[in-house]
Structures are given as C-alpha cells and as structure tokens.
Amino acid sequence: MKKVTGTISATQKNLSDESKEKLETLYADVVATRKMGKLERFIGPEFYRVIRGLFNTPASIVGMILLFLFVLVAVFAPFIIPSRGGTRDPYQIPRDGFSSIPKPMMSDWVKQTPESVPGWYKIVFHKDEWVHLMGTTSGGYDIFYGIVWGTRTAFSSGLIIVLLTLSIGVIVGSIAAYYGGQVDNVIMRIVDIFMTLPFLLAALILAAVLIPRIGRSNVPAIIALTVFGWMGYARLIRGDILAVKERDYVLAARVIGVKDPTILFRHIIPNAIFPTLVIASMDIGGLVLSFAALSFLGVGAEVGYADWGQIISFARDWISTLSEYWFMVVFPGMALMLFVLAWNLIGDAVRDVLDPRLRGSI
Amino acid sequence: MNKKNTSDICLRVEDLVMHFPIKRGVFQKTVGHVRAVDGVSFDVYYGETLGLVGESGCGKTTTGRSILQLYEPTAGHVYFEGNDLTTMKKEDLRLARKDIQMIFQDPYASLNPRMTIAQIVGEPLKVFSIVKPEEIREKVKDLLQLVLLNPAFIDRYPHEFSGGQRQRIGVARALALEPKLIICDEPISALDVSVQAQVINLLEELQSKFNLTYLFIAHDLSMVKHISDRVAVMYLGVIVELAINKDLFAYPLHPYTQALISAVPIPDPVVEEKRRRIILEGDVPSPADPPSGCRFRTRCSIAQDICAKVQPKWREVKSGHFVACHFAK
Amino acid sequence: MTTYIIRRLLLVPLLLFGVTILIFGMLQFLTPAERASLYIRDIPKNERQLEIIIKHYNLNDPVYVQYWNWMVGKADPITGEIHGGILRGDFGYSRTGSEPVMDMIKHRFPATLELALLSVLPIIAVGIWLGVAAAVNHNKFIDQLIRVLSIIAASFPVFVFGLLLIMIFYAKLNWFPTGRYSQWVLEEIVSKQFATPTGFMTIDAIKAGRWDILLDTIRHLVLPVLVLSYISWATFVRVTRSSMLEALGQDYILTAREKGLSENQVVRKHALPNAMIPVTTMAGFTVVGLLGGVVITETIFNYPGIGSAAASAATQLDVVTVMGFALFNGFILIAANLIVDVLYGVIDPRVQLS
C-alpha cells in the first residue's frame, strides 16, 4: 500500500529535492481543500457563516452597535436614573402629581423623585435636582424614566415570547415531521386554523379575555402573543426536518446501525434546527413591536408600567394638540423604532446568509 | 467461472419487488404504483463483484436500498448468509447491517456536515463498540491511512475536502465495521474524470486485501466492465440479462444489452469510425405503467406479437448466462 | 387543476369549523353571565333574573351543548323567538356599540373595505415596481437605498408613524383631518341630503357628482391609507426583490439572453412571470396583514371601521363584540386564501399536474 503524504510529489521522480519542497508549500495553496480557521472550527461552519455575514454588511454593523447601546441602557438602568428606592417596584414609573396636563421637557420634578442624582446627570446638566428631561405624560409619569426602564421590559418580554413560541413551534413541528402521515396532517391543519385569524386581532382578543381572569399585567399580552405566534416556527422546522430526513447521511447512519433516537438527535435535528433558531432570535424586534402595540391598544402592561407602548398610548388622548405635546410620541416612539430597527438590520443580513435562493450570489 | 455451490452465496435476492404508491385526487387515494423494482432475482458470491447496470430510473438504486431494507420491500426475499433480511426484527436487522455496508453516490450529501471526520468514521465503531472508546481515534487514523487519506485531517469537517476525498471518507466509514458485503451505489458518478480512477483502484485494492464482496451499481458501462466479475443489466424494474463479464460484453444476447453496449462511445476515433450503432427509438416508458409482456418491446427492433402477450422467461441460455428474451439463443 | 381546487375548497369548511372552535374556546374564559350577551341585549343586574337567563340559554351546560347553541341559536322558552346562532348570522349583542354585532359589522365594514382596497393596489403596484428595480440593479445604489428604506419602514411602529403624521399634518398643519368625513358632510348624510347607497364614500361622491364631498373624503383617507400600506409595502418589496433575484439567477435567464433578447425583454418576458409566483402568495398575506393592521390604523385616526370598533371593544372588555369581528375576519381571510391558492394554480403550470 502506498505511503500517504500531504502531497503526491512522492511519485515525481524527475524533480530535485528543492523543487519538491517548493511544490509542498505551493500545493497547500493550490489544492481544492478549503482550510477552516480556528474560530470557524470552534463555533461550527454555519454559525461562522452567519457571523461573517453580519460583519461583512455595514447595515448589520450599525444594527449591532444600536443593539449594544440598548443592552447597556438595560443593564445600567439603575445608574442612569435610579428608582424611588425602598421596596417600591422600580418598573412602576414615578408620577409627579396627578395633573391630567402633560408637563413639558425640563420642567421641575416635584413629587416622587428618584432616590439619588447620579454623577453623569450633574456633569451634563449642572444640576443637583432631577427635572423631567423628556417631560411627562398626562398623569405626571416621567417619560425619561419610562424609556430607560422600558428597555428592560422590551428585552425581557421579547426574549420570553421568543423562547415560548420557539419551544412550542419546535416541539409541534418536530412531532408533525417525525411521525408524518395523519399526525402530520392533523397538526398542520391546526396550524392553518391558527393562521386564519389576523395575528394582532387574535392576540388582542385573547389578551382582552384573559385580563378579567388573571388581572392586568404583562402576562395576558405575553400569553396572547405566544398562543398565536408559534405557527411560523412549527412550519419552518417541519419543512427543514422533512428535507434533512431525506439526506443521504441519514440513510448512511441507518446503514451503519445507528439507533433511531440517536439519528433524530444527532443527525436530523442539529442539521434542521439552525435556520429556525436564527430566524427566531431575529424575531425579537418584531415581537417587541407587537407587544408594544397591545400595550398601546390598552390590553398590555398596566398604566404606569415602564413600557414604551404603554407610554405612547397616553398620546391617544391628545390627538388634536399633539404638536404641542410631541414629546409624548417622539421619545418613546424613537426608542421603540430604533430597537426594532436594530434587530431588523441584523435580521436582514442574517436572512441573506440563510436564504438558499440568494446563496452564491456573490 | 465455474458453477458455484450454495455455500458460496453471500447474498441471494429472490423476486424482490418494490412498488411506490402514487397518490392522486381529492382524497390522495392510491391510484397506481411506480413499479421501481418488479421481481428481481440474483445471487452474489463471496469475493466477487457483481455489477448492476442500467439507465436512470431502471430501479438499480432502489434495488440496492431495498436489499439493505432502507425501503421496506413490497414482496420478495433477501437472504444474507442464509438469513432472510425481509422478515427480521428491527434490532436483528440493525445488527445484521454490520456485515453489509453501503457507499453512496453523492459524497456531498452522504456526510453529515456538522460532524468531523473522526466523528463520522468513528460513529460505526462507537455504535457497535468494536474498539474501546479511547482507541477509536487510533482506529480511525488507521482507516484513513487505508483509504489513502492523511490521518492528520482527522479533525476536519467534510466541506474542507474535495469530492474524491469525501468519497474516500465514505469508504472508510463503510470499512470501519469490517463488512463482508459492500453495496456501492454509483460511487464514482459524481466525481471528476481524473479522480474516478483513483476511487476505483482503491476499491479494487481493498477488495483483494480484505476479500470483500461488492454489489457495484452504476450506469457507466465501461466502468462496470472494468470492475465486475459478473454483470446484471436492468431495464424498467427487471433484470434482462446476467452473465460473467466476458460473455456479456462479447456476446450480449438481449437486444437491450446490445443497444446499450453499442451506445457507449469509445475514446478512440479509429474504433469509433468502424463501429455500428444501434439507435433505440423513443424514451424509456414510465415505470408507473410499464408495457405488457416484455418490458423492452416498445423500443425493440425484433419485437413480435408474442412479446406483447407473454413476459419472457428468465432462462439460462449458456452456463451462467441468463437472459429474459423470447428470441435469445 | 380541478382536483387541486376541489381539495382547497374541501379545506374551507374544515377551516371554518376550526375558527369557530378557536373563538368559542376563547369565549369559555368568560363567565356565564358575560356570555349571555351572545343571545340577548339587556343583561339584567338582578341576580335572580340573571340565573334564569343562564338557565334559559344553557350557559352552564356542557361545552358541546353550548357550542351547538352558539352555532344554530337558541329559542326563547317563552316567546319561541330564536336568539343567537352564528349560522343564522347572529353574532350576539354589542355592549359597546349598543346594537347587534352583525349590524355593527354591516355599518362599519364598507368603511374598512374602502380603506383596505385603496391601500392594496398601491402596495402591489409600487411594491412590485420597487422590488423589480432593486433586483435588476442588484447591489447597486438603488438596490441598497430601497433595501434600507424598506428595513426602516418595517421597523417603524404603525402607531408611532401614525401619531407622527397626525402631529405634523393634522395638529400642526391641519391638512388632513382624522375621522371619515367632516361635520358638514355628516350633517348632510344624517339629513339625507346626500345618500350613501354603496357605503363607499368615494364612489358615492363621484356618482352624485359631489366633488366637494369627494375632496373631503380624500382628505380623510390620505393618512390612513399611507399608514396602513407602508408596512406591507416594505414586506412586498422584500419578497418581490428576493424572488426576482432568484428568477434572474436561473439557467433559463441565460437561455433567454443567449437567444438575443434585450435585458428589458429578459426581465419582462422570462424573469417576471416566474417571480410573480411567490409574490401572489405574498399578496394573500398582505390582505391578512391589512385586516390586522386596520385595528391600529383606524384607532389612531378615529376612523369608523370595524378595526377601531374591535379595539375599543377590546379595551372595554366587550368580548362578544371582538369575537364577532374576529370570526368575520376569519371568514374573509379563508376566502382570500382560497382565491390566492386558486390563482397560484393558474400562474404556475407545474401545480396542475401534481
């Protein structure tokens, strides 16, 4: 049997040793074998491709920077604007009186002020007392406080809904794909039925029914968005599992005697779940938007809770004088818009990497 | 080749039938069947290479997969070393597959892209606990050496390799369980011309080294002629002719075999100039609705009334030369 | 092709059944007293009377009995008059609207339909046009611009965008007022000086030759149409662009170029017909999106359609009304999906065989 070497120059007898050496080095470059970098080997080829796609697109870099800023705000919320301290719920926006007239920007903060004045505030505004940086809503809720602490609400509600919908979708979709036949048929018809109601309207109803039963909080909206939000993932994972099931390497695994559960968890699911995972994580932005919309319509977070959509909903009562009270819409609206934009910019780049139809278009 | 005893038979396929239902209409009722394999019988002897050749859609790949019970055959039996695979329980079958392995056509699709070479080639060793877990890596390196791959590549992923190299990895995986029979399902048709010979030579070397038995499925007649001891020709779900290599190519008896052989171009203009081609009319009929009687009669130049009525018998015309044609002598 | 359509049609009753089950399931969260408004208009405050009603309409009975009653209606034991029954077109009585839900839908649906129809056509026309422009100029400036704009549009919350428009064009400039018509038009309608037989203000105004009313209607429609359409527009561009890019990357495009067709002809004759297949499906989803979108849009603009009614009913926890609207929307969507499916079969010849 032939000796195996890195190259085939062993069979080239007419070459001088010097040339053989040169060939060895050249061959490493010329040969079709593609070498993977350390990072790629560590995180896996597909994930690497996604990451590389993210850093290759200027738009997604902007998105990542934006998102990073939001993470900073969420993490450091107590240092940006402290709560009122004590045992009081920090997510309850402090209200400066009960006047129905919104207070303008930079007006004095009289009641329920934050417990301390952080250093950055003194440096930027040269003041030792809090003012309403972005004004208040009707009812005296401080908009700046609501936006900063609302960042946490956005991340947590988005993450919770994605995790819930993804789990349901993956389980239901996998069952449909794995068992096939009538099980698949029944499950997919149920998916169809859930999809015949418009997403937002359906969520609106469910939240409205749930509120009298379990009280007004974030929970009814989260449940409602979950119940009507899992179908997309179920369809996606089902399609991918069905495709992977037919691949030759699954047949090959059967041939070498791998047991069925191992085939499912080692060969099928890891190769099928990746697009679903990535798409789902990119959906956080859109879900935060839907959650905010429910809050805006009045079936989301309770009044006074630090949530962007809830703050904007105050503006509904001031339609004809919005030009005067613009800060009630513009600041929380921009926070929401930039948050969703960040996710969408990243999501767009990721979809380009994942979309097999666009793959190869260089 | 002399007459063989039954003890020499490694694999016996008896009247293997594989029909796939066609579902149509409002209620997805089964309206017919694709008769991919429609009554195929042959033996494979220890140590030989049986070539199974035919055009696309003739059922050769389905035959290979039904032998391994990757599809559940509609009817018929597959005996491996005397044991009927079609009636085996799932777990017994899994254990029996240890001795029958397969090499797949598409080296890009048959390797799990998320596993390294060590994992891919090591998996069968792990499943059957052939060697101790800590020795798997060493064994994988030996296997790579065996298929002429650099053992240093052991931690690489499949997409870091070219088609020919991937096919070697597939061969190494098949060899890991030290099987007796390997079903090679078009192992070279996806490879570049200059790489095909490398894989063929490797398969031949391994055969002589480990006394392997091959069922070599291919559409490339020249390659089948090169590697096989005996050749079976399939057309539309049935075997029309089976003979030892020399006989089949020198004295083909079935009109289809004759046409097939004449259609293969030979890389020599001098020879080509003198050759007379048999050009078959039309296309292969649909396996969902095969012609009555002899399957080939619609394209056959010597077909007569009897061919439409009576399915030709599978008979041994000369010693070891089987054919299914009314007029073969 | 026929079997394909029949299969789709057979699915419709199944979906209808599923939707009623889904809605009815959600109704079970209500107390029997609240469910009473499925059958009668005035729910008495008196405990004893309430119990009689609950008993009359089997509101404490097993779920399947209630479902049956909900579907076909329930006769009043004294008068023999049948109340409720989805199949009879009785969706219950709306507490917030102070009229039967079905009447409310009849009054308000034309307004919503007018808004939606005026939005759909620009979305499809502009969406396809921009999507094709982006794909043909793949990776060039126009492509990048359209792409970034559509991402921004998709990220802009409907209610924020709507409120900003109101802030500028209504509160500040007073160009485009909210609502459906001005006070003086309303007075003319109420005093029957101006008839609205079709329910569509634009058509009725044109038919009557009342250009002043038409102008007023348009002033009220501009902003809602803009707000309702821009998000769907973004998704439409996206889908058209990617399916067009896919089509342009196919081998038959090379064949078309090889034949000597100009780039324009290649796009028009060969790429576009193929790219339209996924776009058709998208059009169906767009209708779905629009009907979901009217909830917020109509709420912001105080536009008297079914969306704003559903939203205000939801916030006042008038569940029977919201359910009625949802059921109605579900039926419309099933019809829309059916149309899309059939269209799909017509456009793609490959569907006909399989």
Added chain:
Amino acid sequence: MDKLLSVNDLRTHFYTREGVVHAVNGISFDLEAGETLGIVGESGCGKSVSMLSLLRLIPQPPGKILSGSANFNDIDLLSTSEDELRKIRGAKISMVFQDPMTYFNPVLKVGKQVMEPYLLHNDVSEKEAEERMFEMFAEVGISNPKGCAEDYPHQYSGGMRQRAMIAMALMCSPEILIADEPTTALDVTIQAQIIDMVRKLRDDFDMSIIWITHDLGIIANLAQRVIVMYAGYIIEEAYVKDLYKKPLHPYTIGLLNSLPRLDMKEKEKLNTIEGIPPVMYKETNLCPFAPRCQFAIDKCLNENPPLERFDNKRSVACWVDVETGKERK
C-alpha cells in the same frame, strides 16, 4: 479552410469573496467553417466559461472579461456594441446547454420559447414562426409537434427536452452551434440518439459546432479537432486522430489511461492522475498541472509553458518530451 471564428488571448476572472477565480487565462483558438471542434476538460477547467465569455453571457459582476478578441465575420464579439452582439446571439451563434430542464422557462409553453428567437431575429408573423417551428421539430424528431408545442417543459422527458432545445437553437439556421455538455444529463441510449441526430443536422445545416464535454468518447465519435483544457489554460490542441493516437501532454495521457475502455479485452489496472484539480485563486508562474504531473522537471515549477505549435498541425503546452522524459528542445 476559412476561419469562421478566431479567438485570441481570452481571459476571464471572477471576483468572489473567497478571492479571484482565474477561470480562463488567455486562451486562443480558431474555428474553421464546417468543422466540429471538441473542447474537453474536467469540471471547473474553464471550458464553459470561455464559451459563455465569447457571447458575453457571464454574469458581470462577479465575472469580468479582462482581455481578448473574438473575430466572427469581421466583428469582434468581445468589443462590439451590446446591440450588435444581440443580433448575433441566437441568430448566427446559438447555444445548447447541459440540463434542458433548468434551461427552459418552467412557466412558459415550450412552443412559445422555441419560436422566440425566430420572431426576434426575423421580421415574420407568428404563423410563419410556427411553421418554421414545426419544420424544426420534424428535423429533431419530435413527433406530435402540435401537442408538444402546447406543453410545458416539465411535461417533456429529458431526451425530448434536449431535442426541443436543439430545435430552438437551430431556428435561425446559425453558423455556429455551441453545445455545452448537452448529453451529460442524459442516459447513454438517449445520448446516442442525440449525437446521431446532431451528426445529420450538421450536414443539413452546414454549420460549425463547438462541442464542450468531459467525455473523451463523445469527442472521438463526433469531432474533427479537439482542444484539451486544464485550469483555465489550453494545454493541448490537435486533430482527433492524432490526439488519441499519441497524446503529448502528460494530463491528456493520464486522462486517456485512466478511462476503462469497453473494447479492451483483458482487465488492466487503471492508471490514475494523483491529486485533485486546482482551484484557481492564485496567479502562479508554475505549470498548473505540475503538482500532479509525474513527468515534472524543475523548470515546470518556475515557468508556465506556453502553447506551442508542433508538427505544424498540433500544439501542446509542456516543457517535457514525454517519450524521453527530458526537456523538449
């Protein structure tokens, strides 16, 4: 003989994220009136790209034609205006592609697509184009032309689709037909039908053919002259008979020896070309085949051999005289 097409120093590169792919690296060749020229090479050797470049059909970007001229009837195809070129495409030079399934538009009727070039390049009515189409359908052996014209591509069989594609290419009676592996996706018996048909059409239409393939057998059967390509270079060019009788380039030799032949009497071990074809990311000054070449000498690693005329009728790009194993004088 007249030079119908004269290509000089054609160079096409692709600018991809992974790097610059040197697909075609300055190739020159002539096509004479009435001859059939074969271009052989493995996948990725640049044979298809060079033909697509001639008609400027490669996608730009990422592709770019860096240099070259292609004289056809006193027009330089590579520098003439797009409008001028469009008049030639499909009329004077037409192409037939490998996979007729993907190269037909799936949502348009075949008849409509076949008529398209004729309607485009001639001032004729729909009716006349239809008549012409039926004429062509008869030429390529499509029975039932009326029904077939109304069918969609997916209703055709593979062989039929390729016939329809050839009919489409011949609608305007082109002077040159470029066939890009038109039989690779087909079965051998269907391939034999198509080749047989093309041989007849070649005489009827008095056209020149450039036939791209990786199958040396087809070339031996069909072509008068052959060009062998490797890694974007022409490495050998000769009349078919000379090439098969005595190949001069080590790659050609290796390729011919690695093919099993149907007419071989005894089983011989296949020769192999070790290694794999290179990916052409780097501009190198060595002979592209040197890493796989058993004849390689030191000079091969320092200088890329030019294509040199030999015996006045054949050319080869190699420093080594393979008979002596020494450098050629």
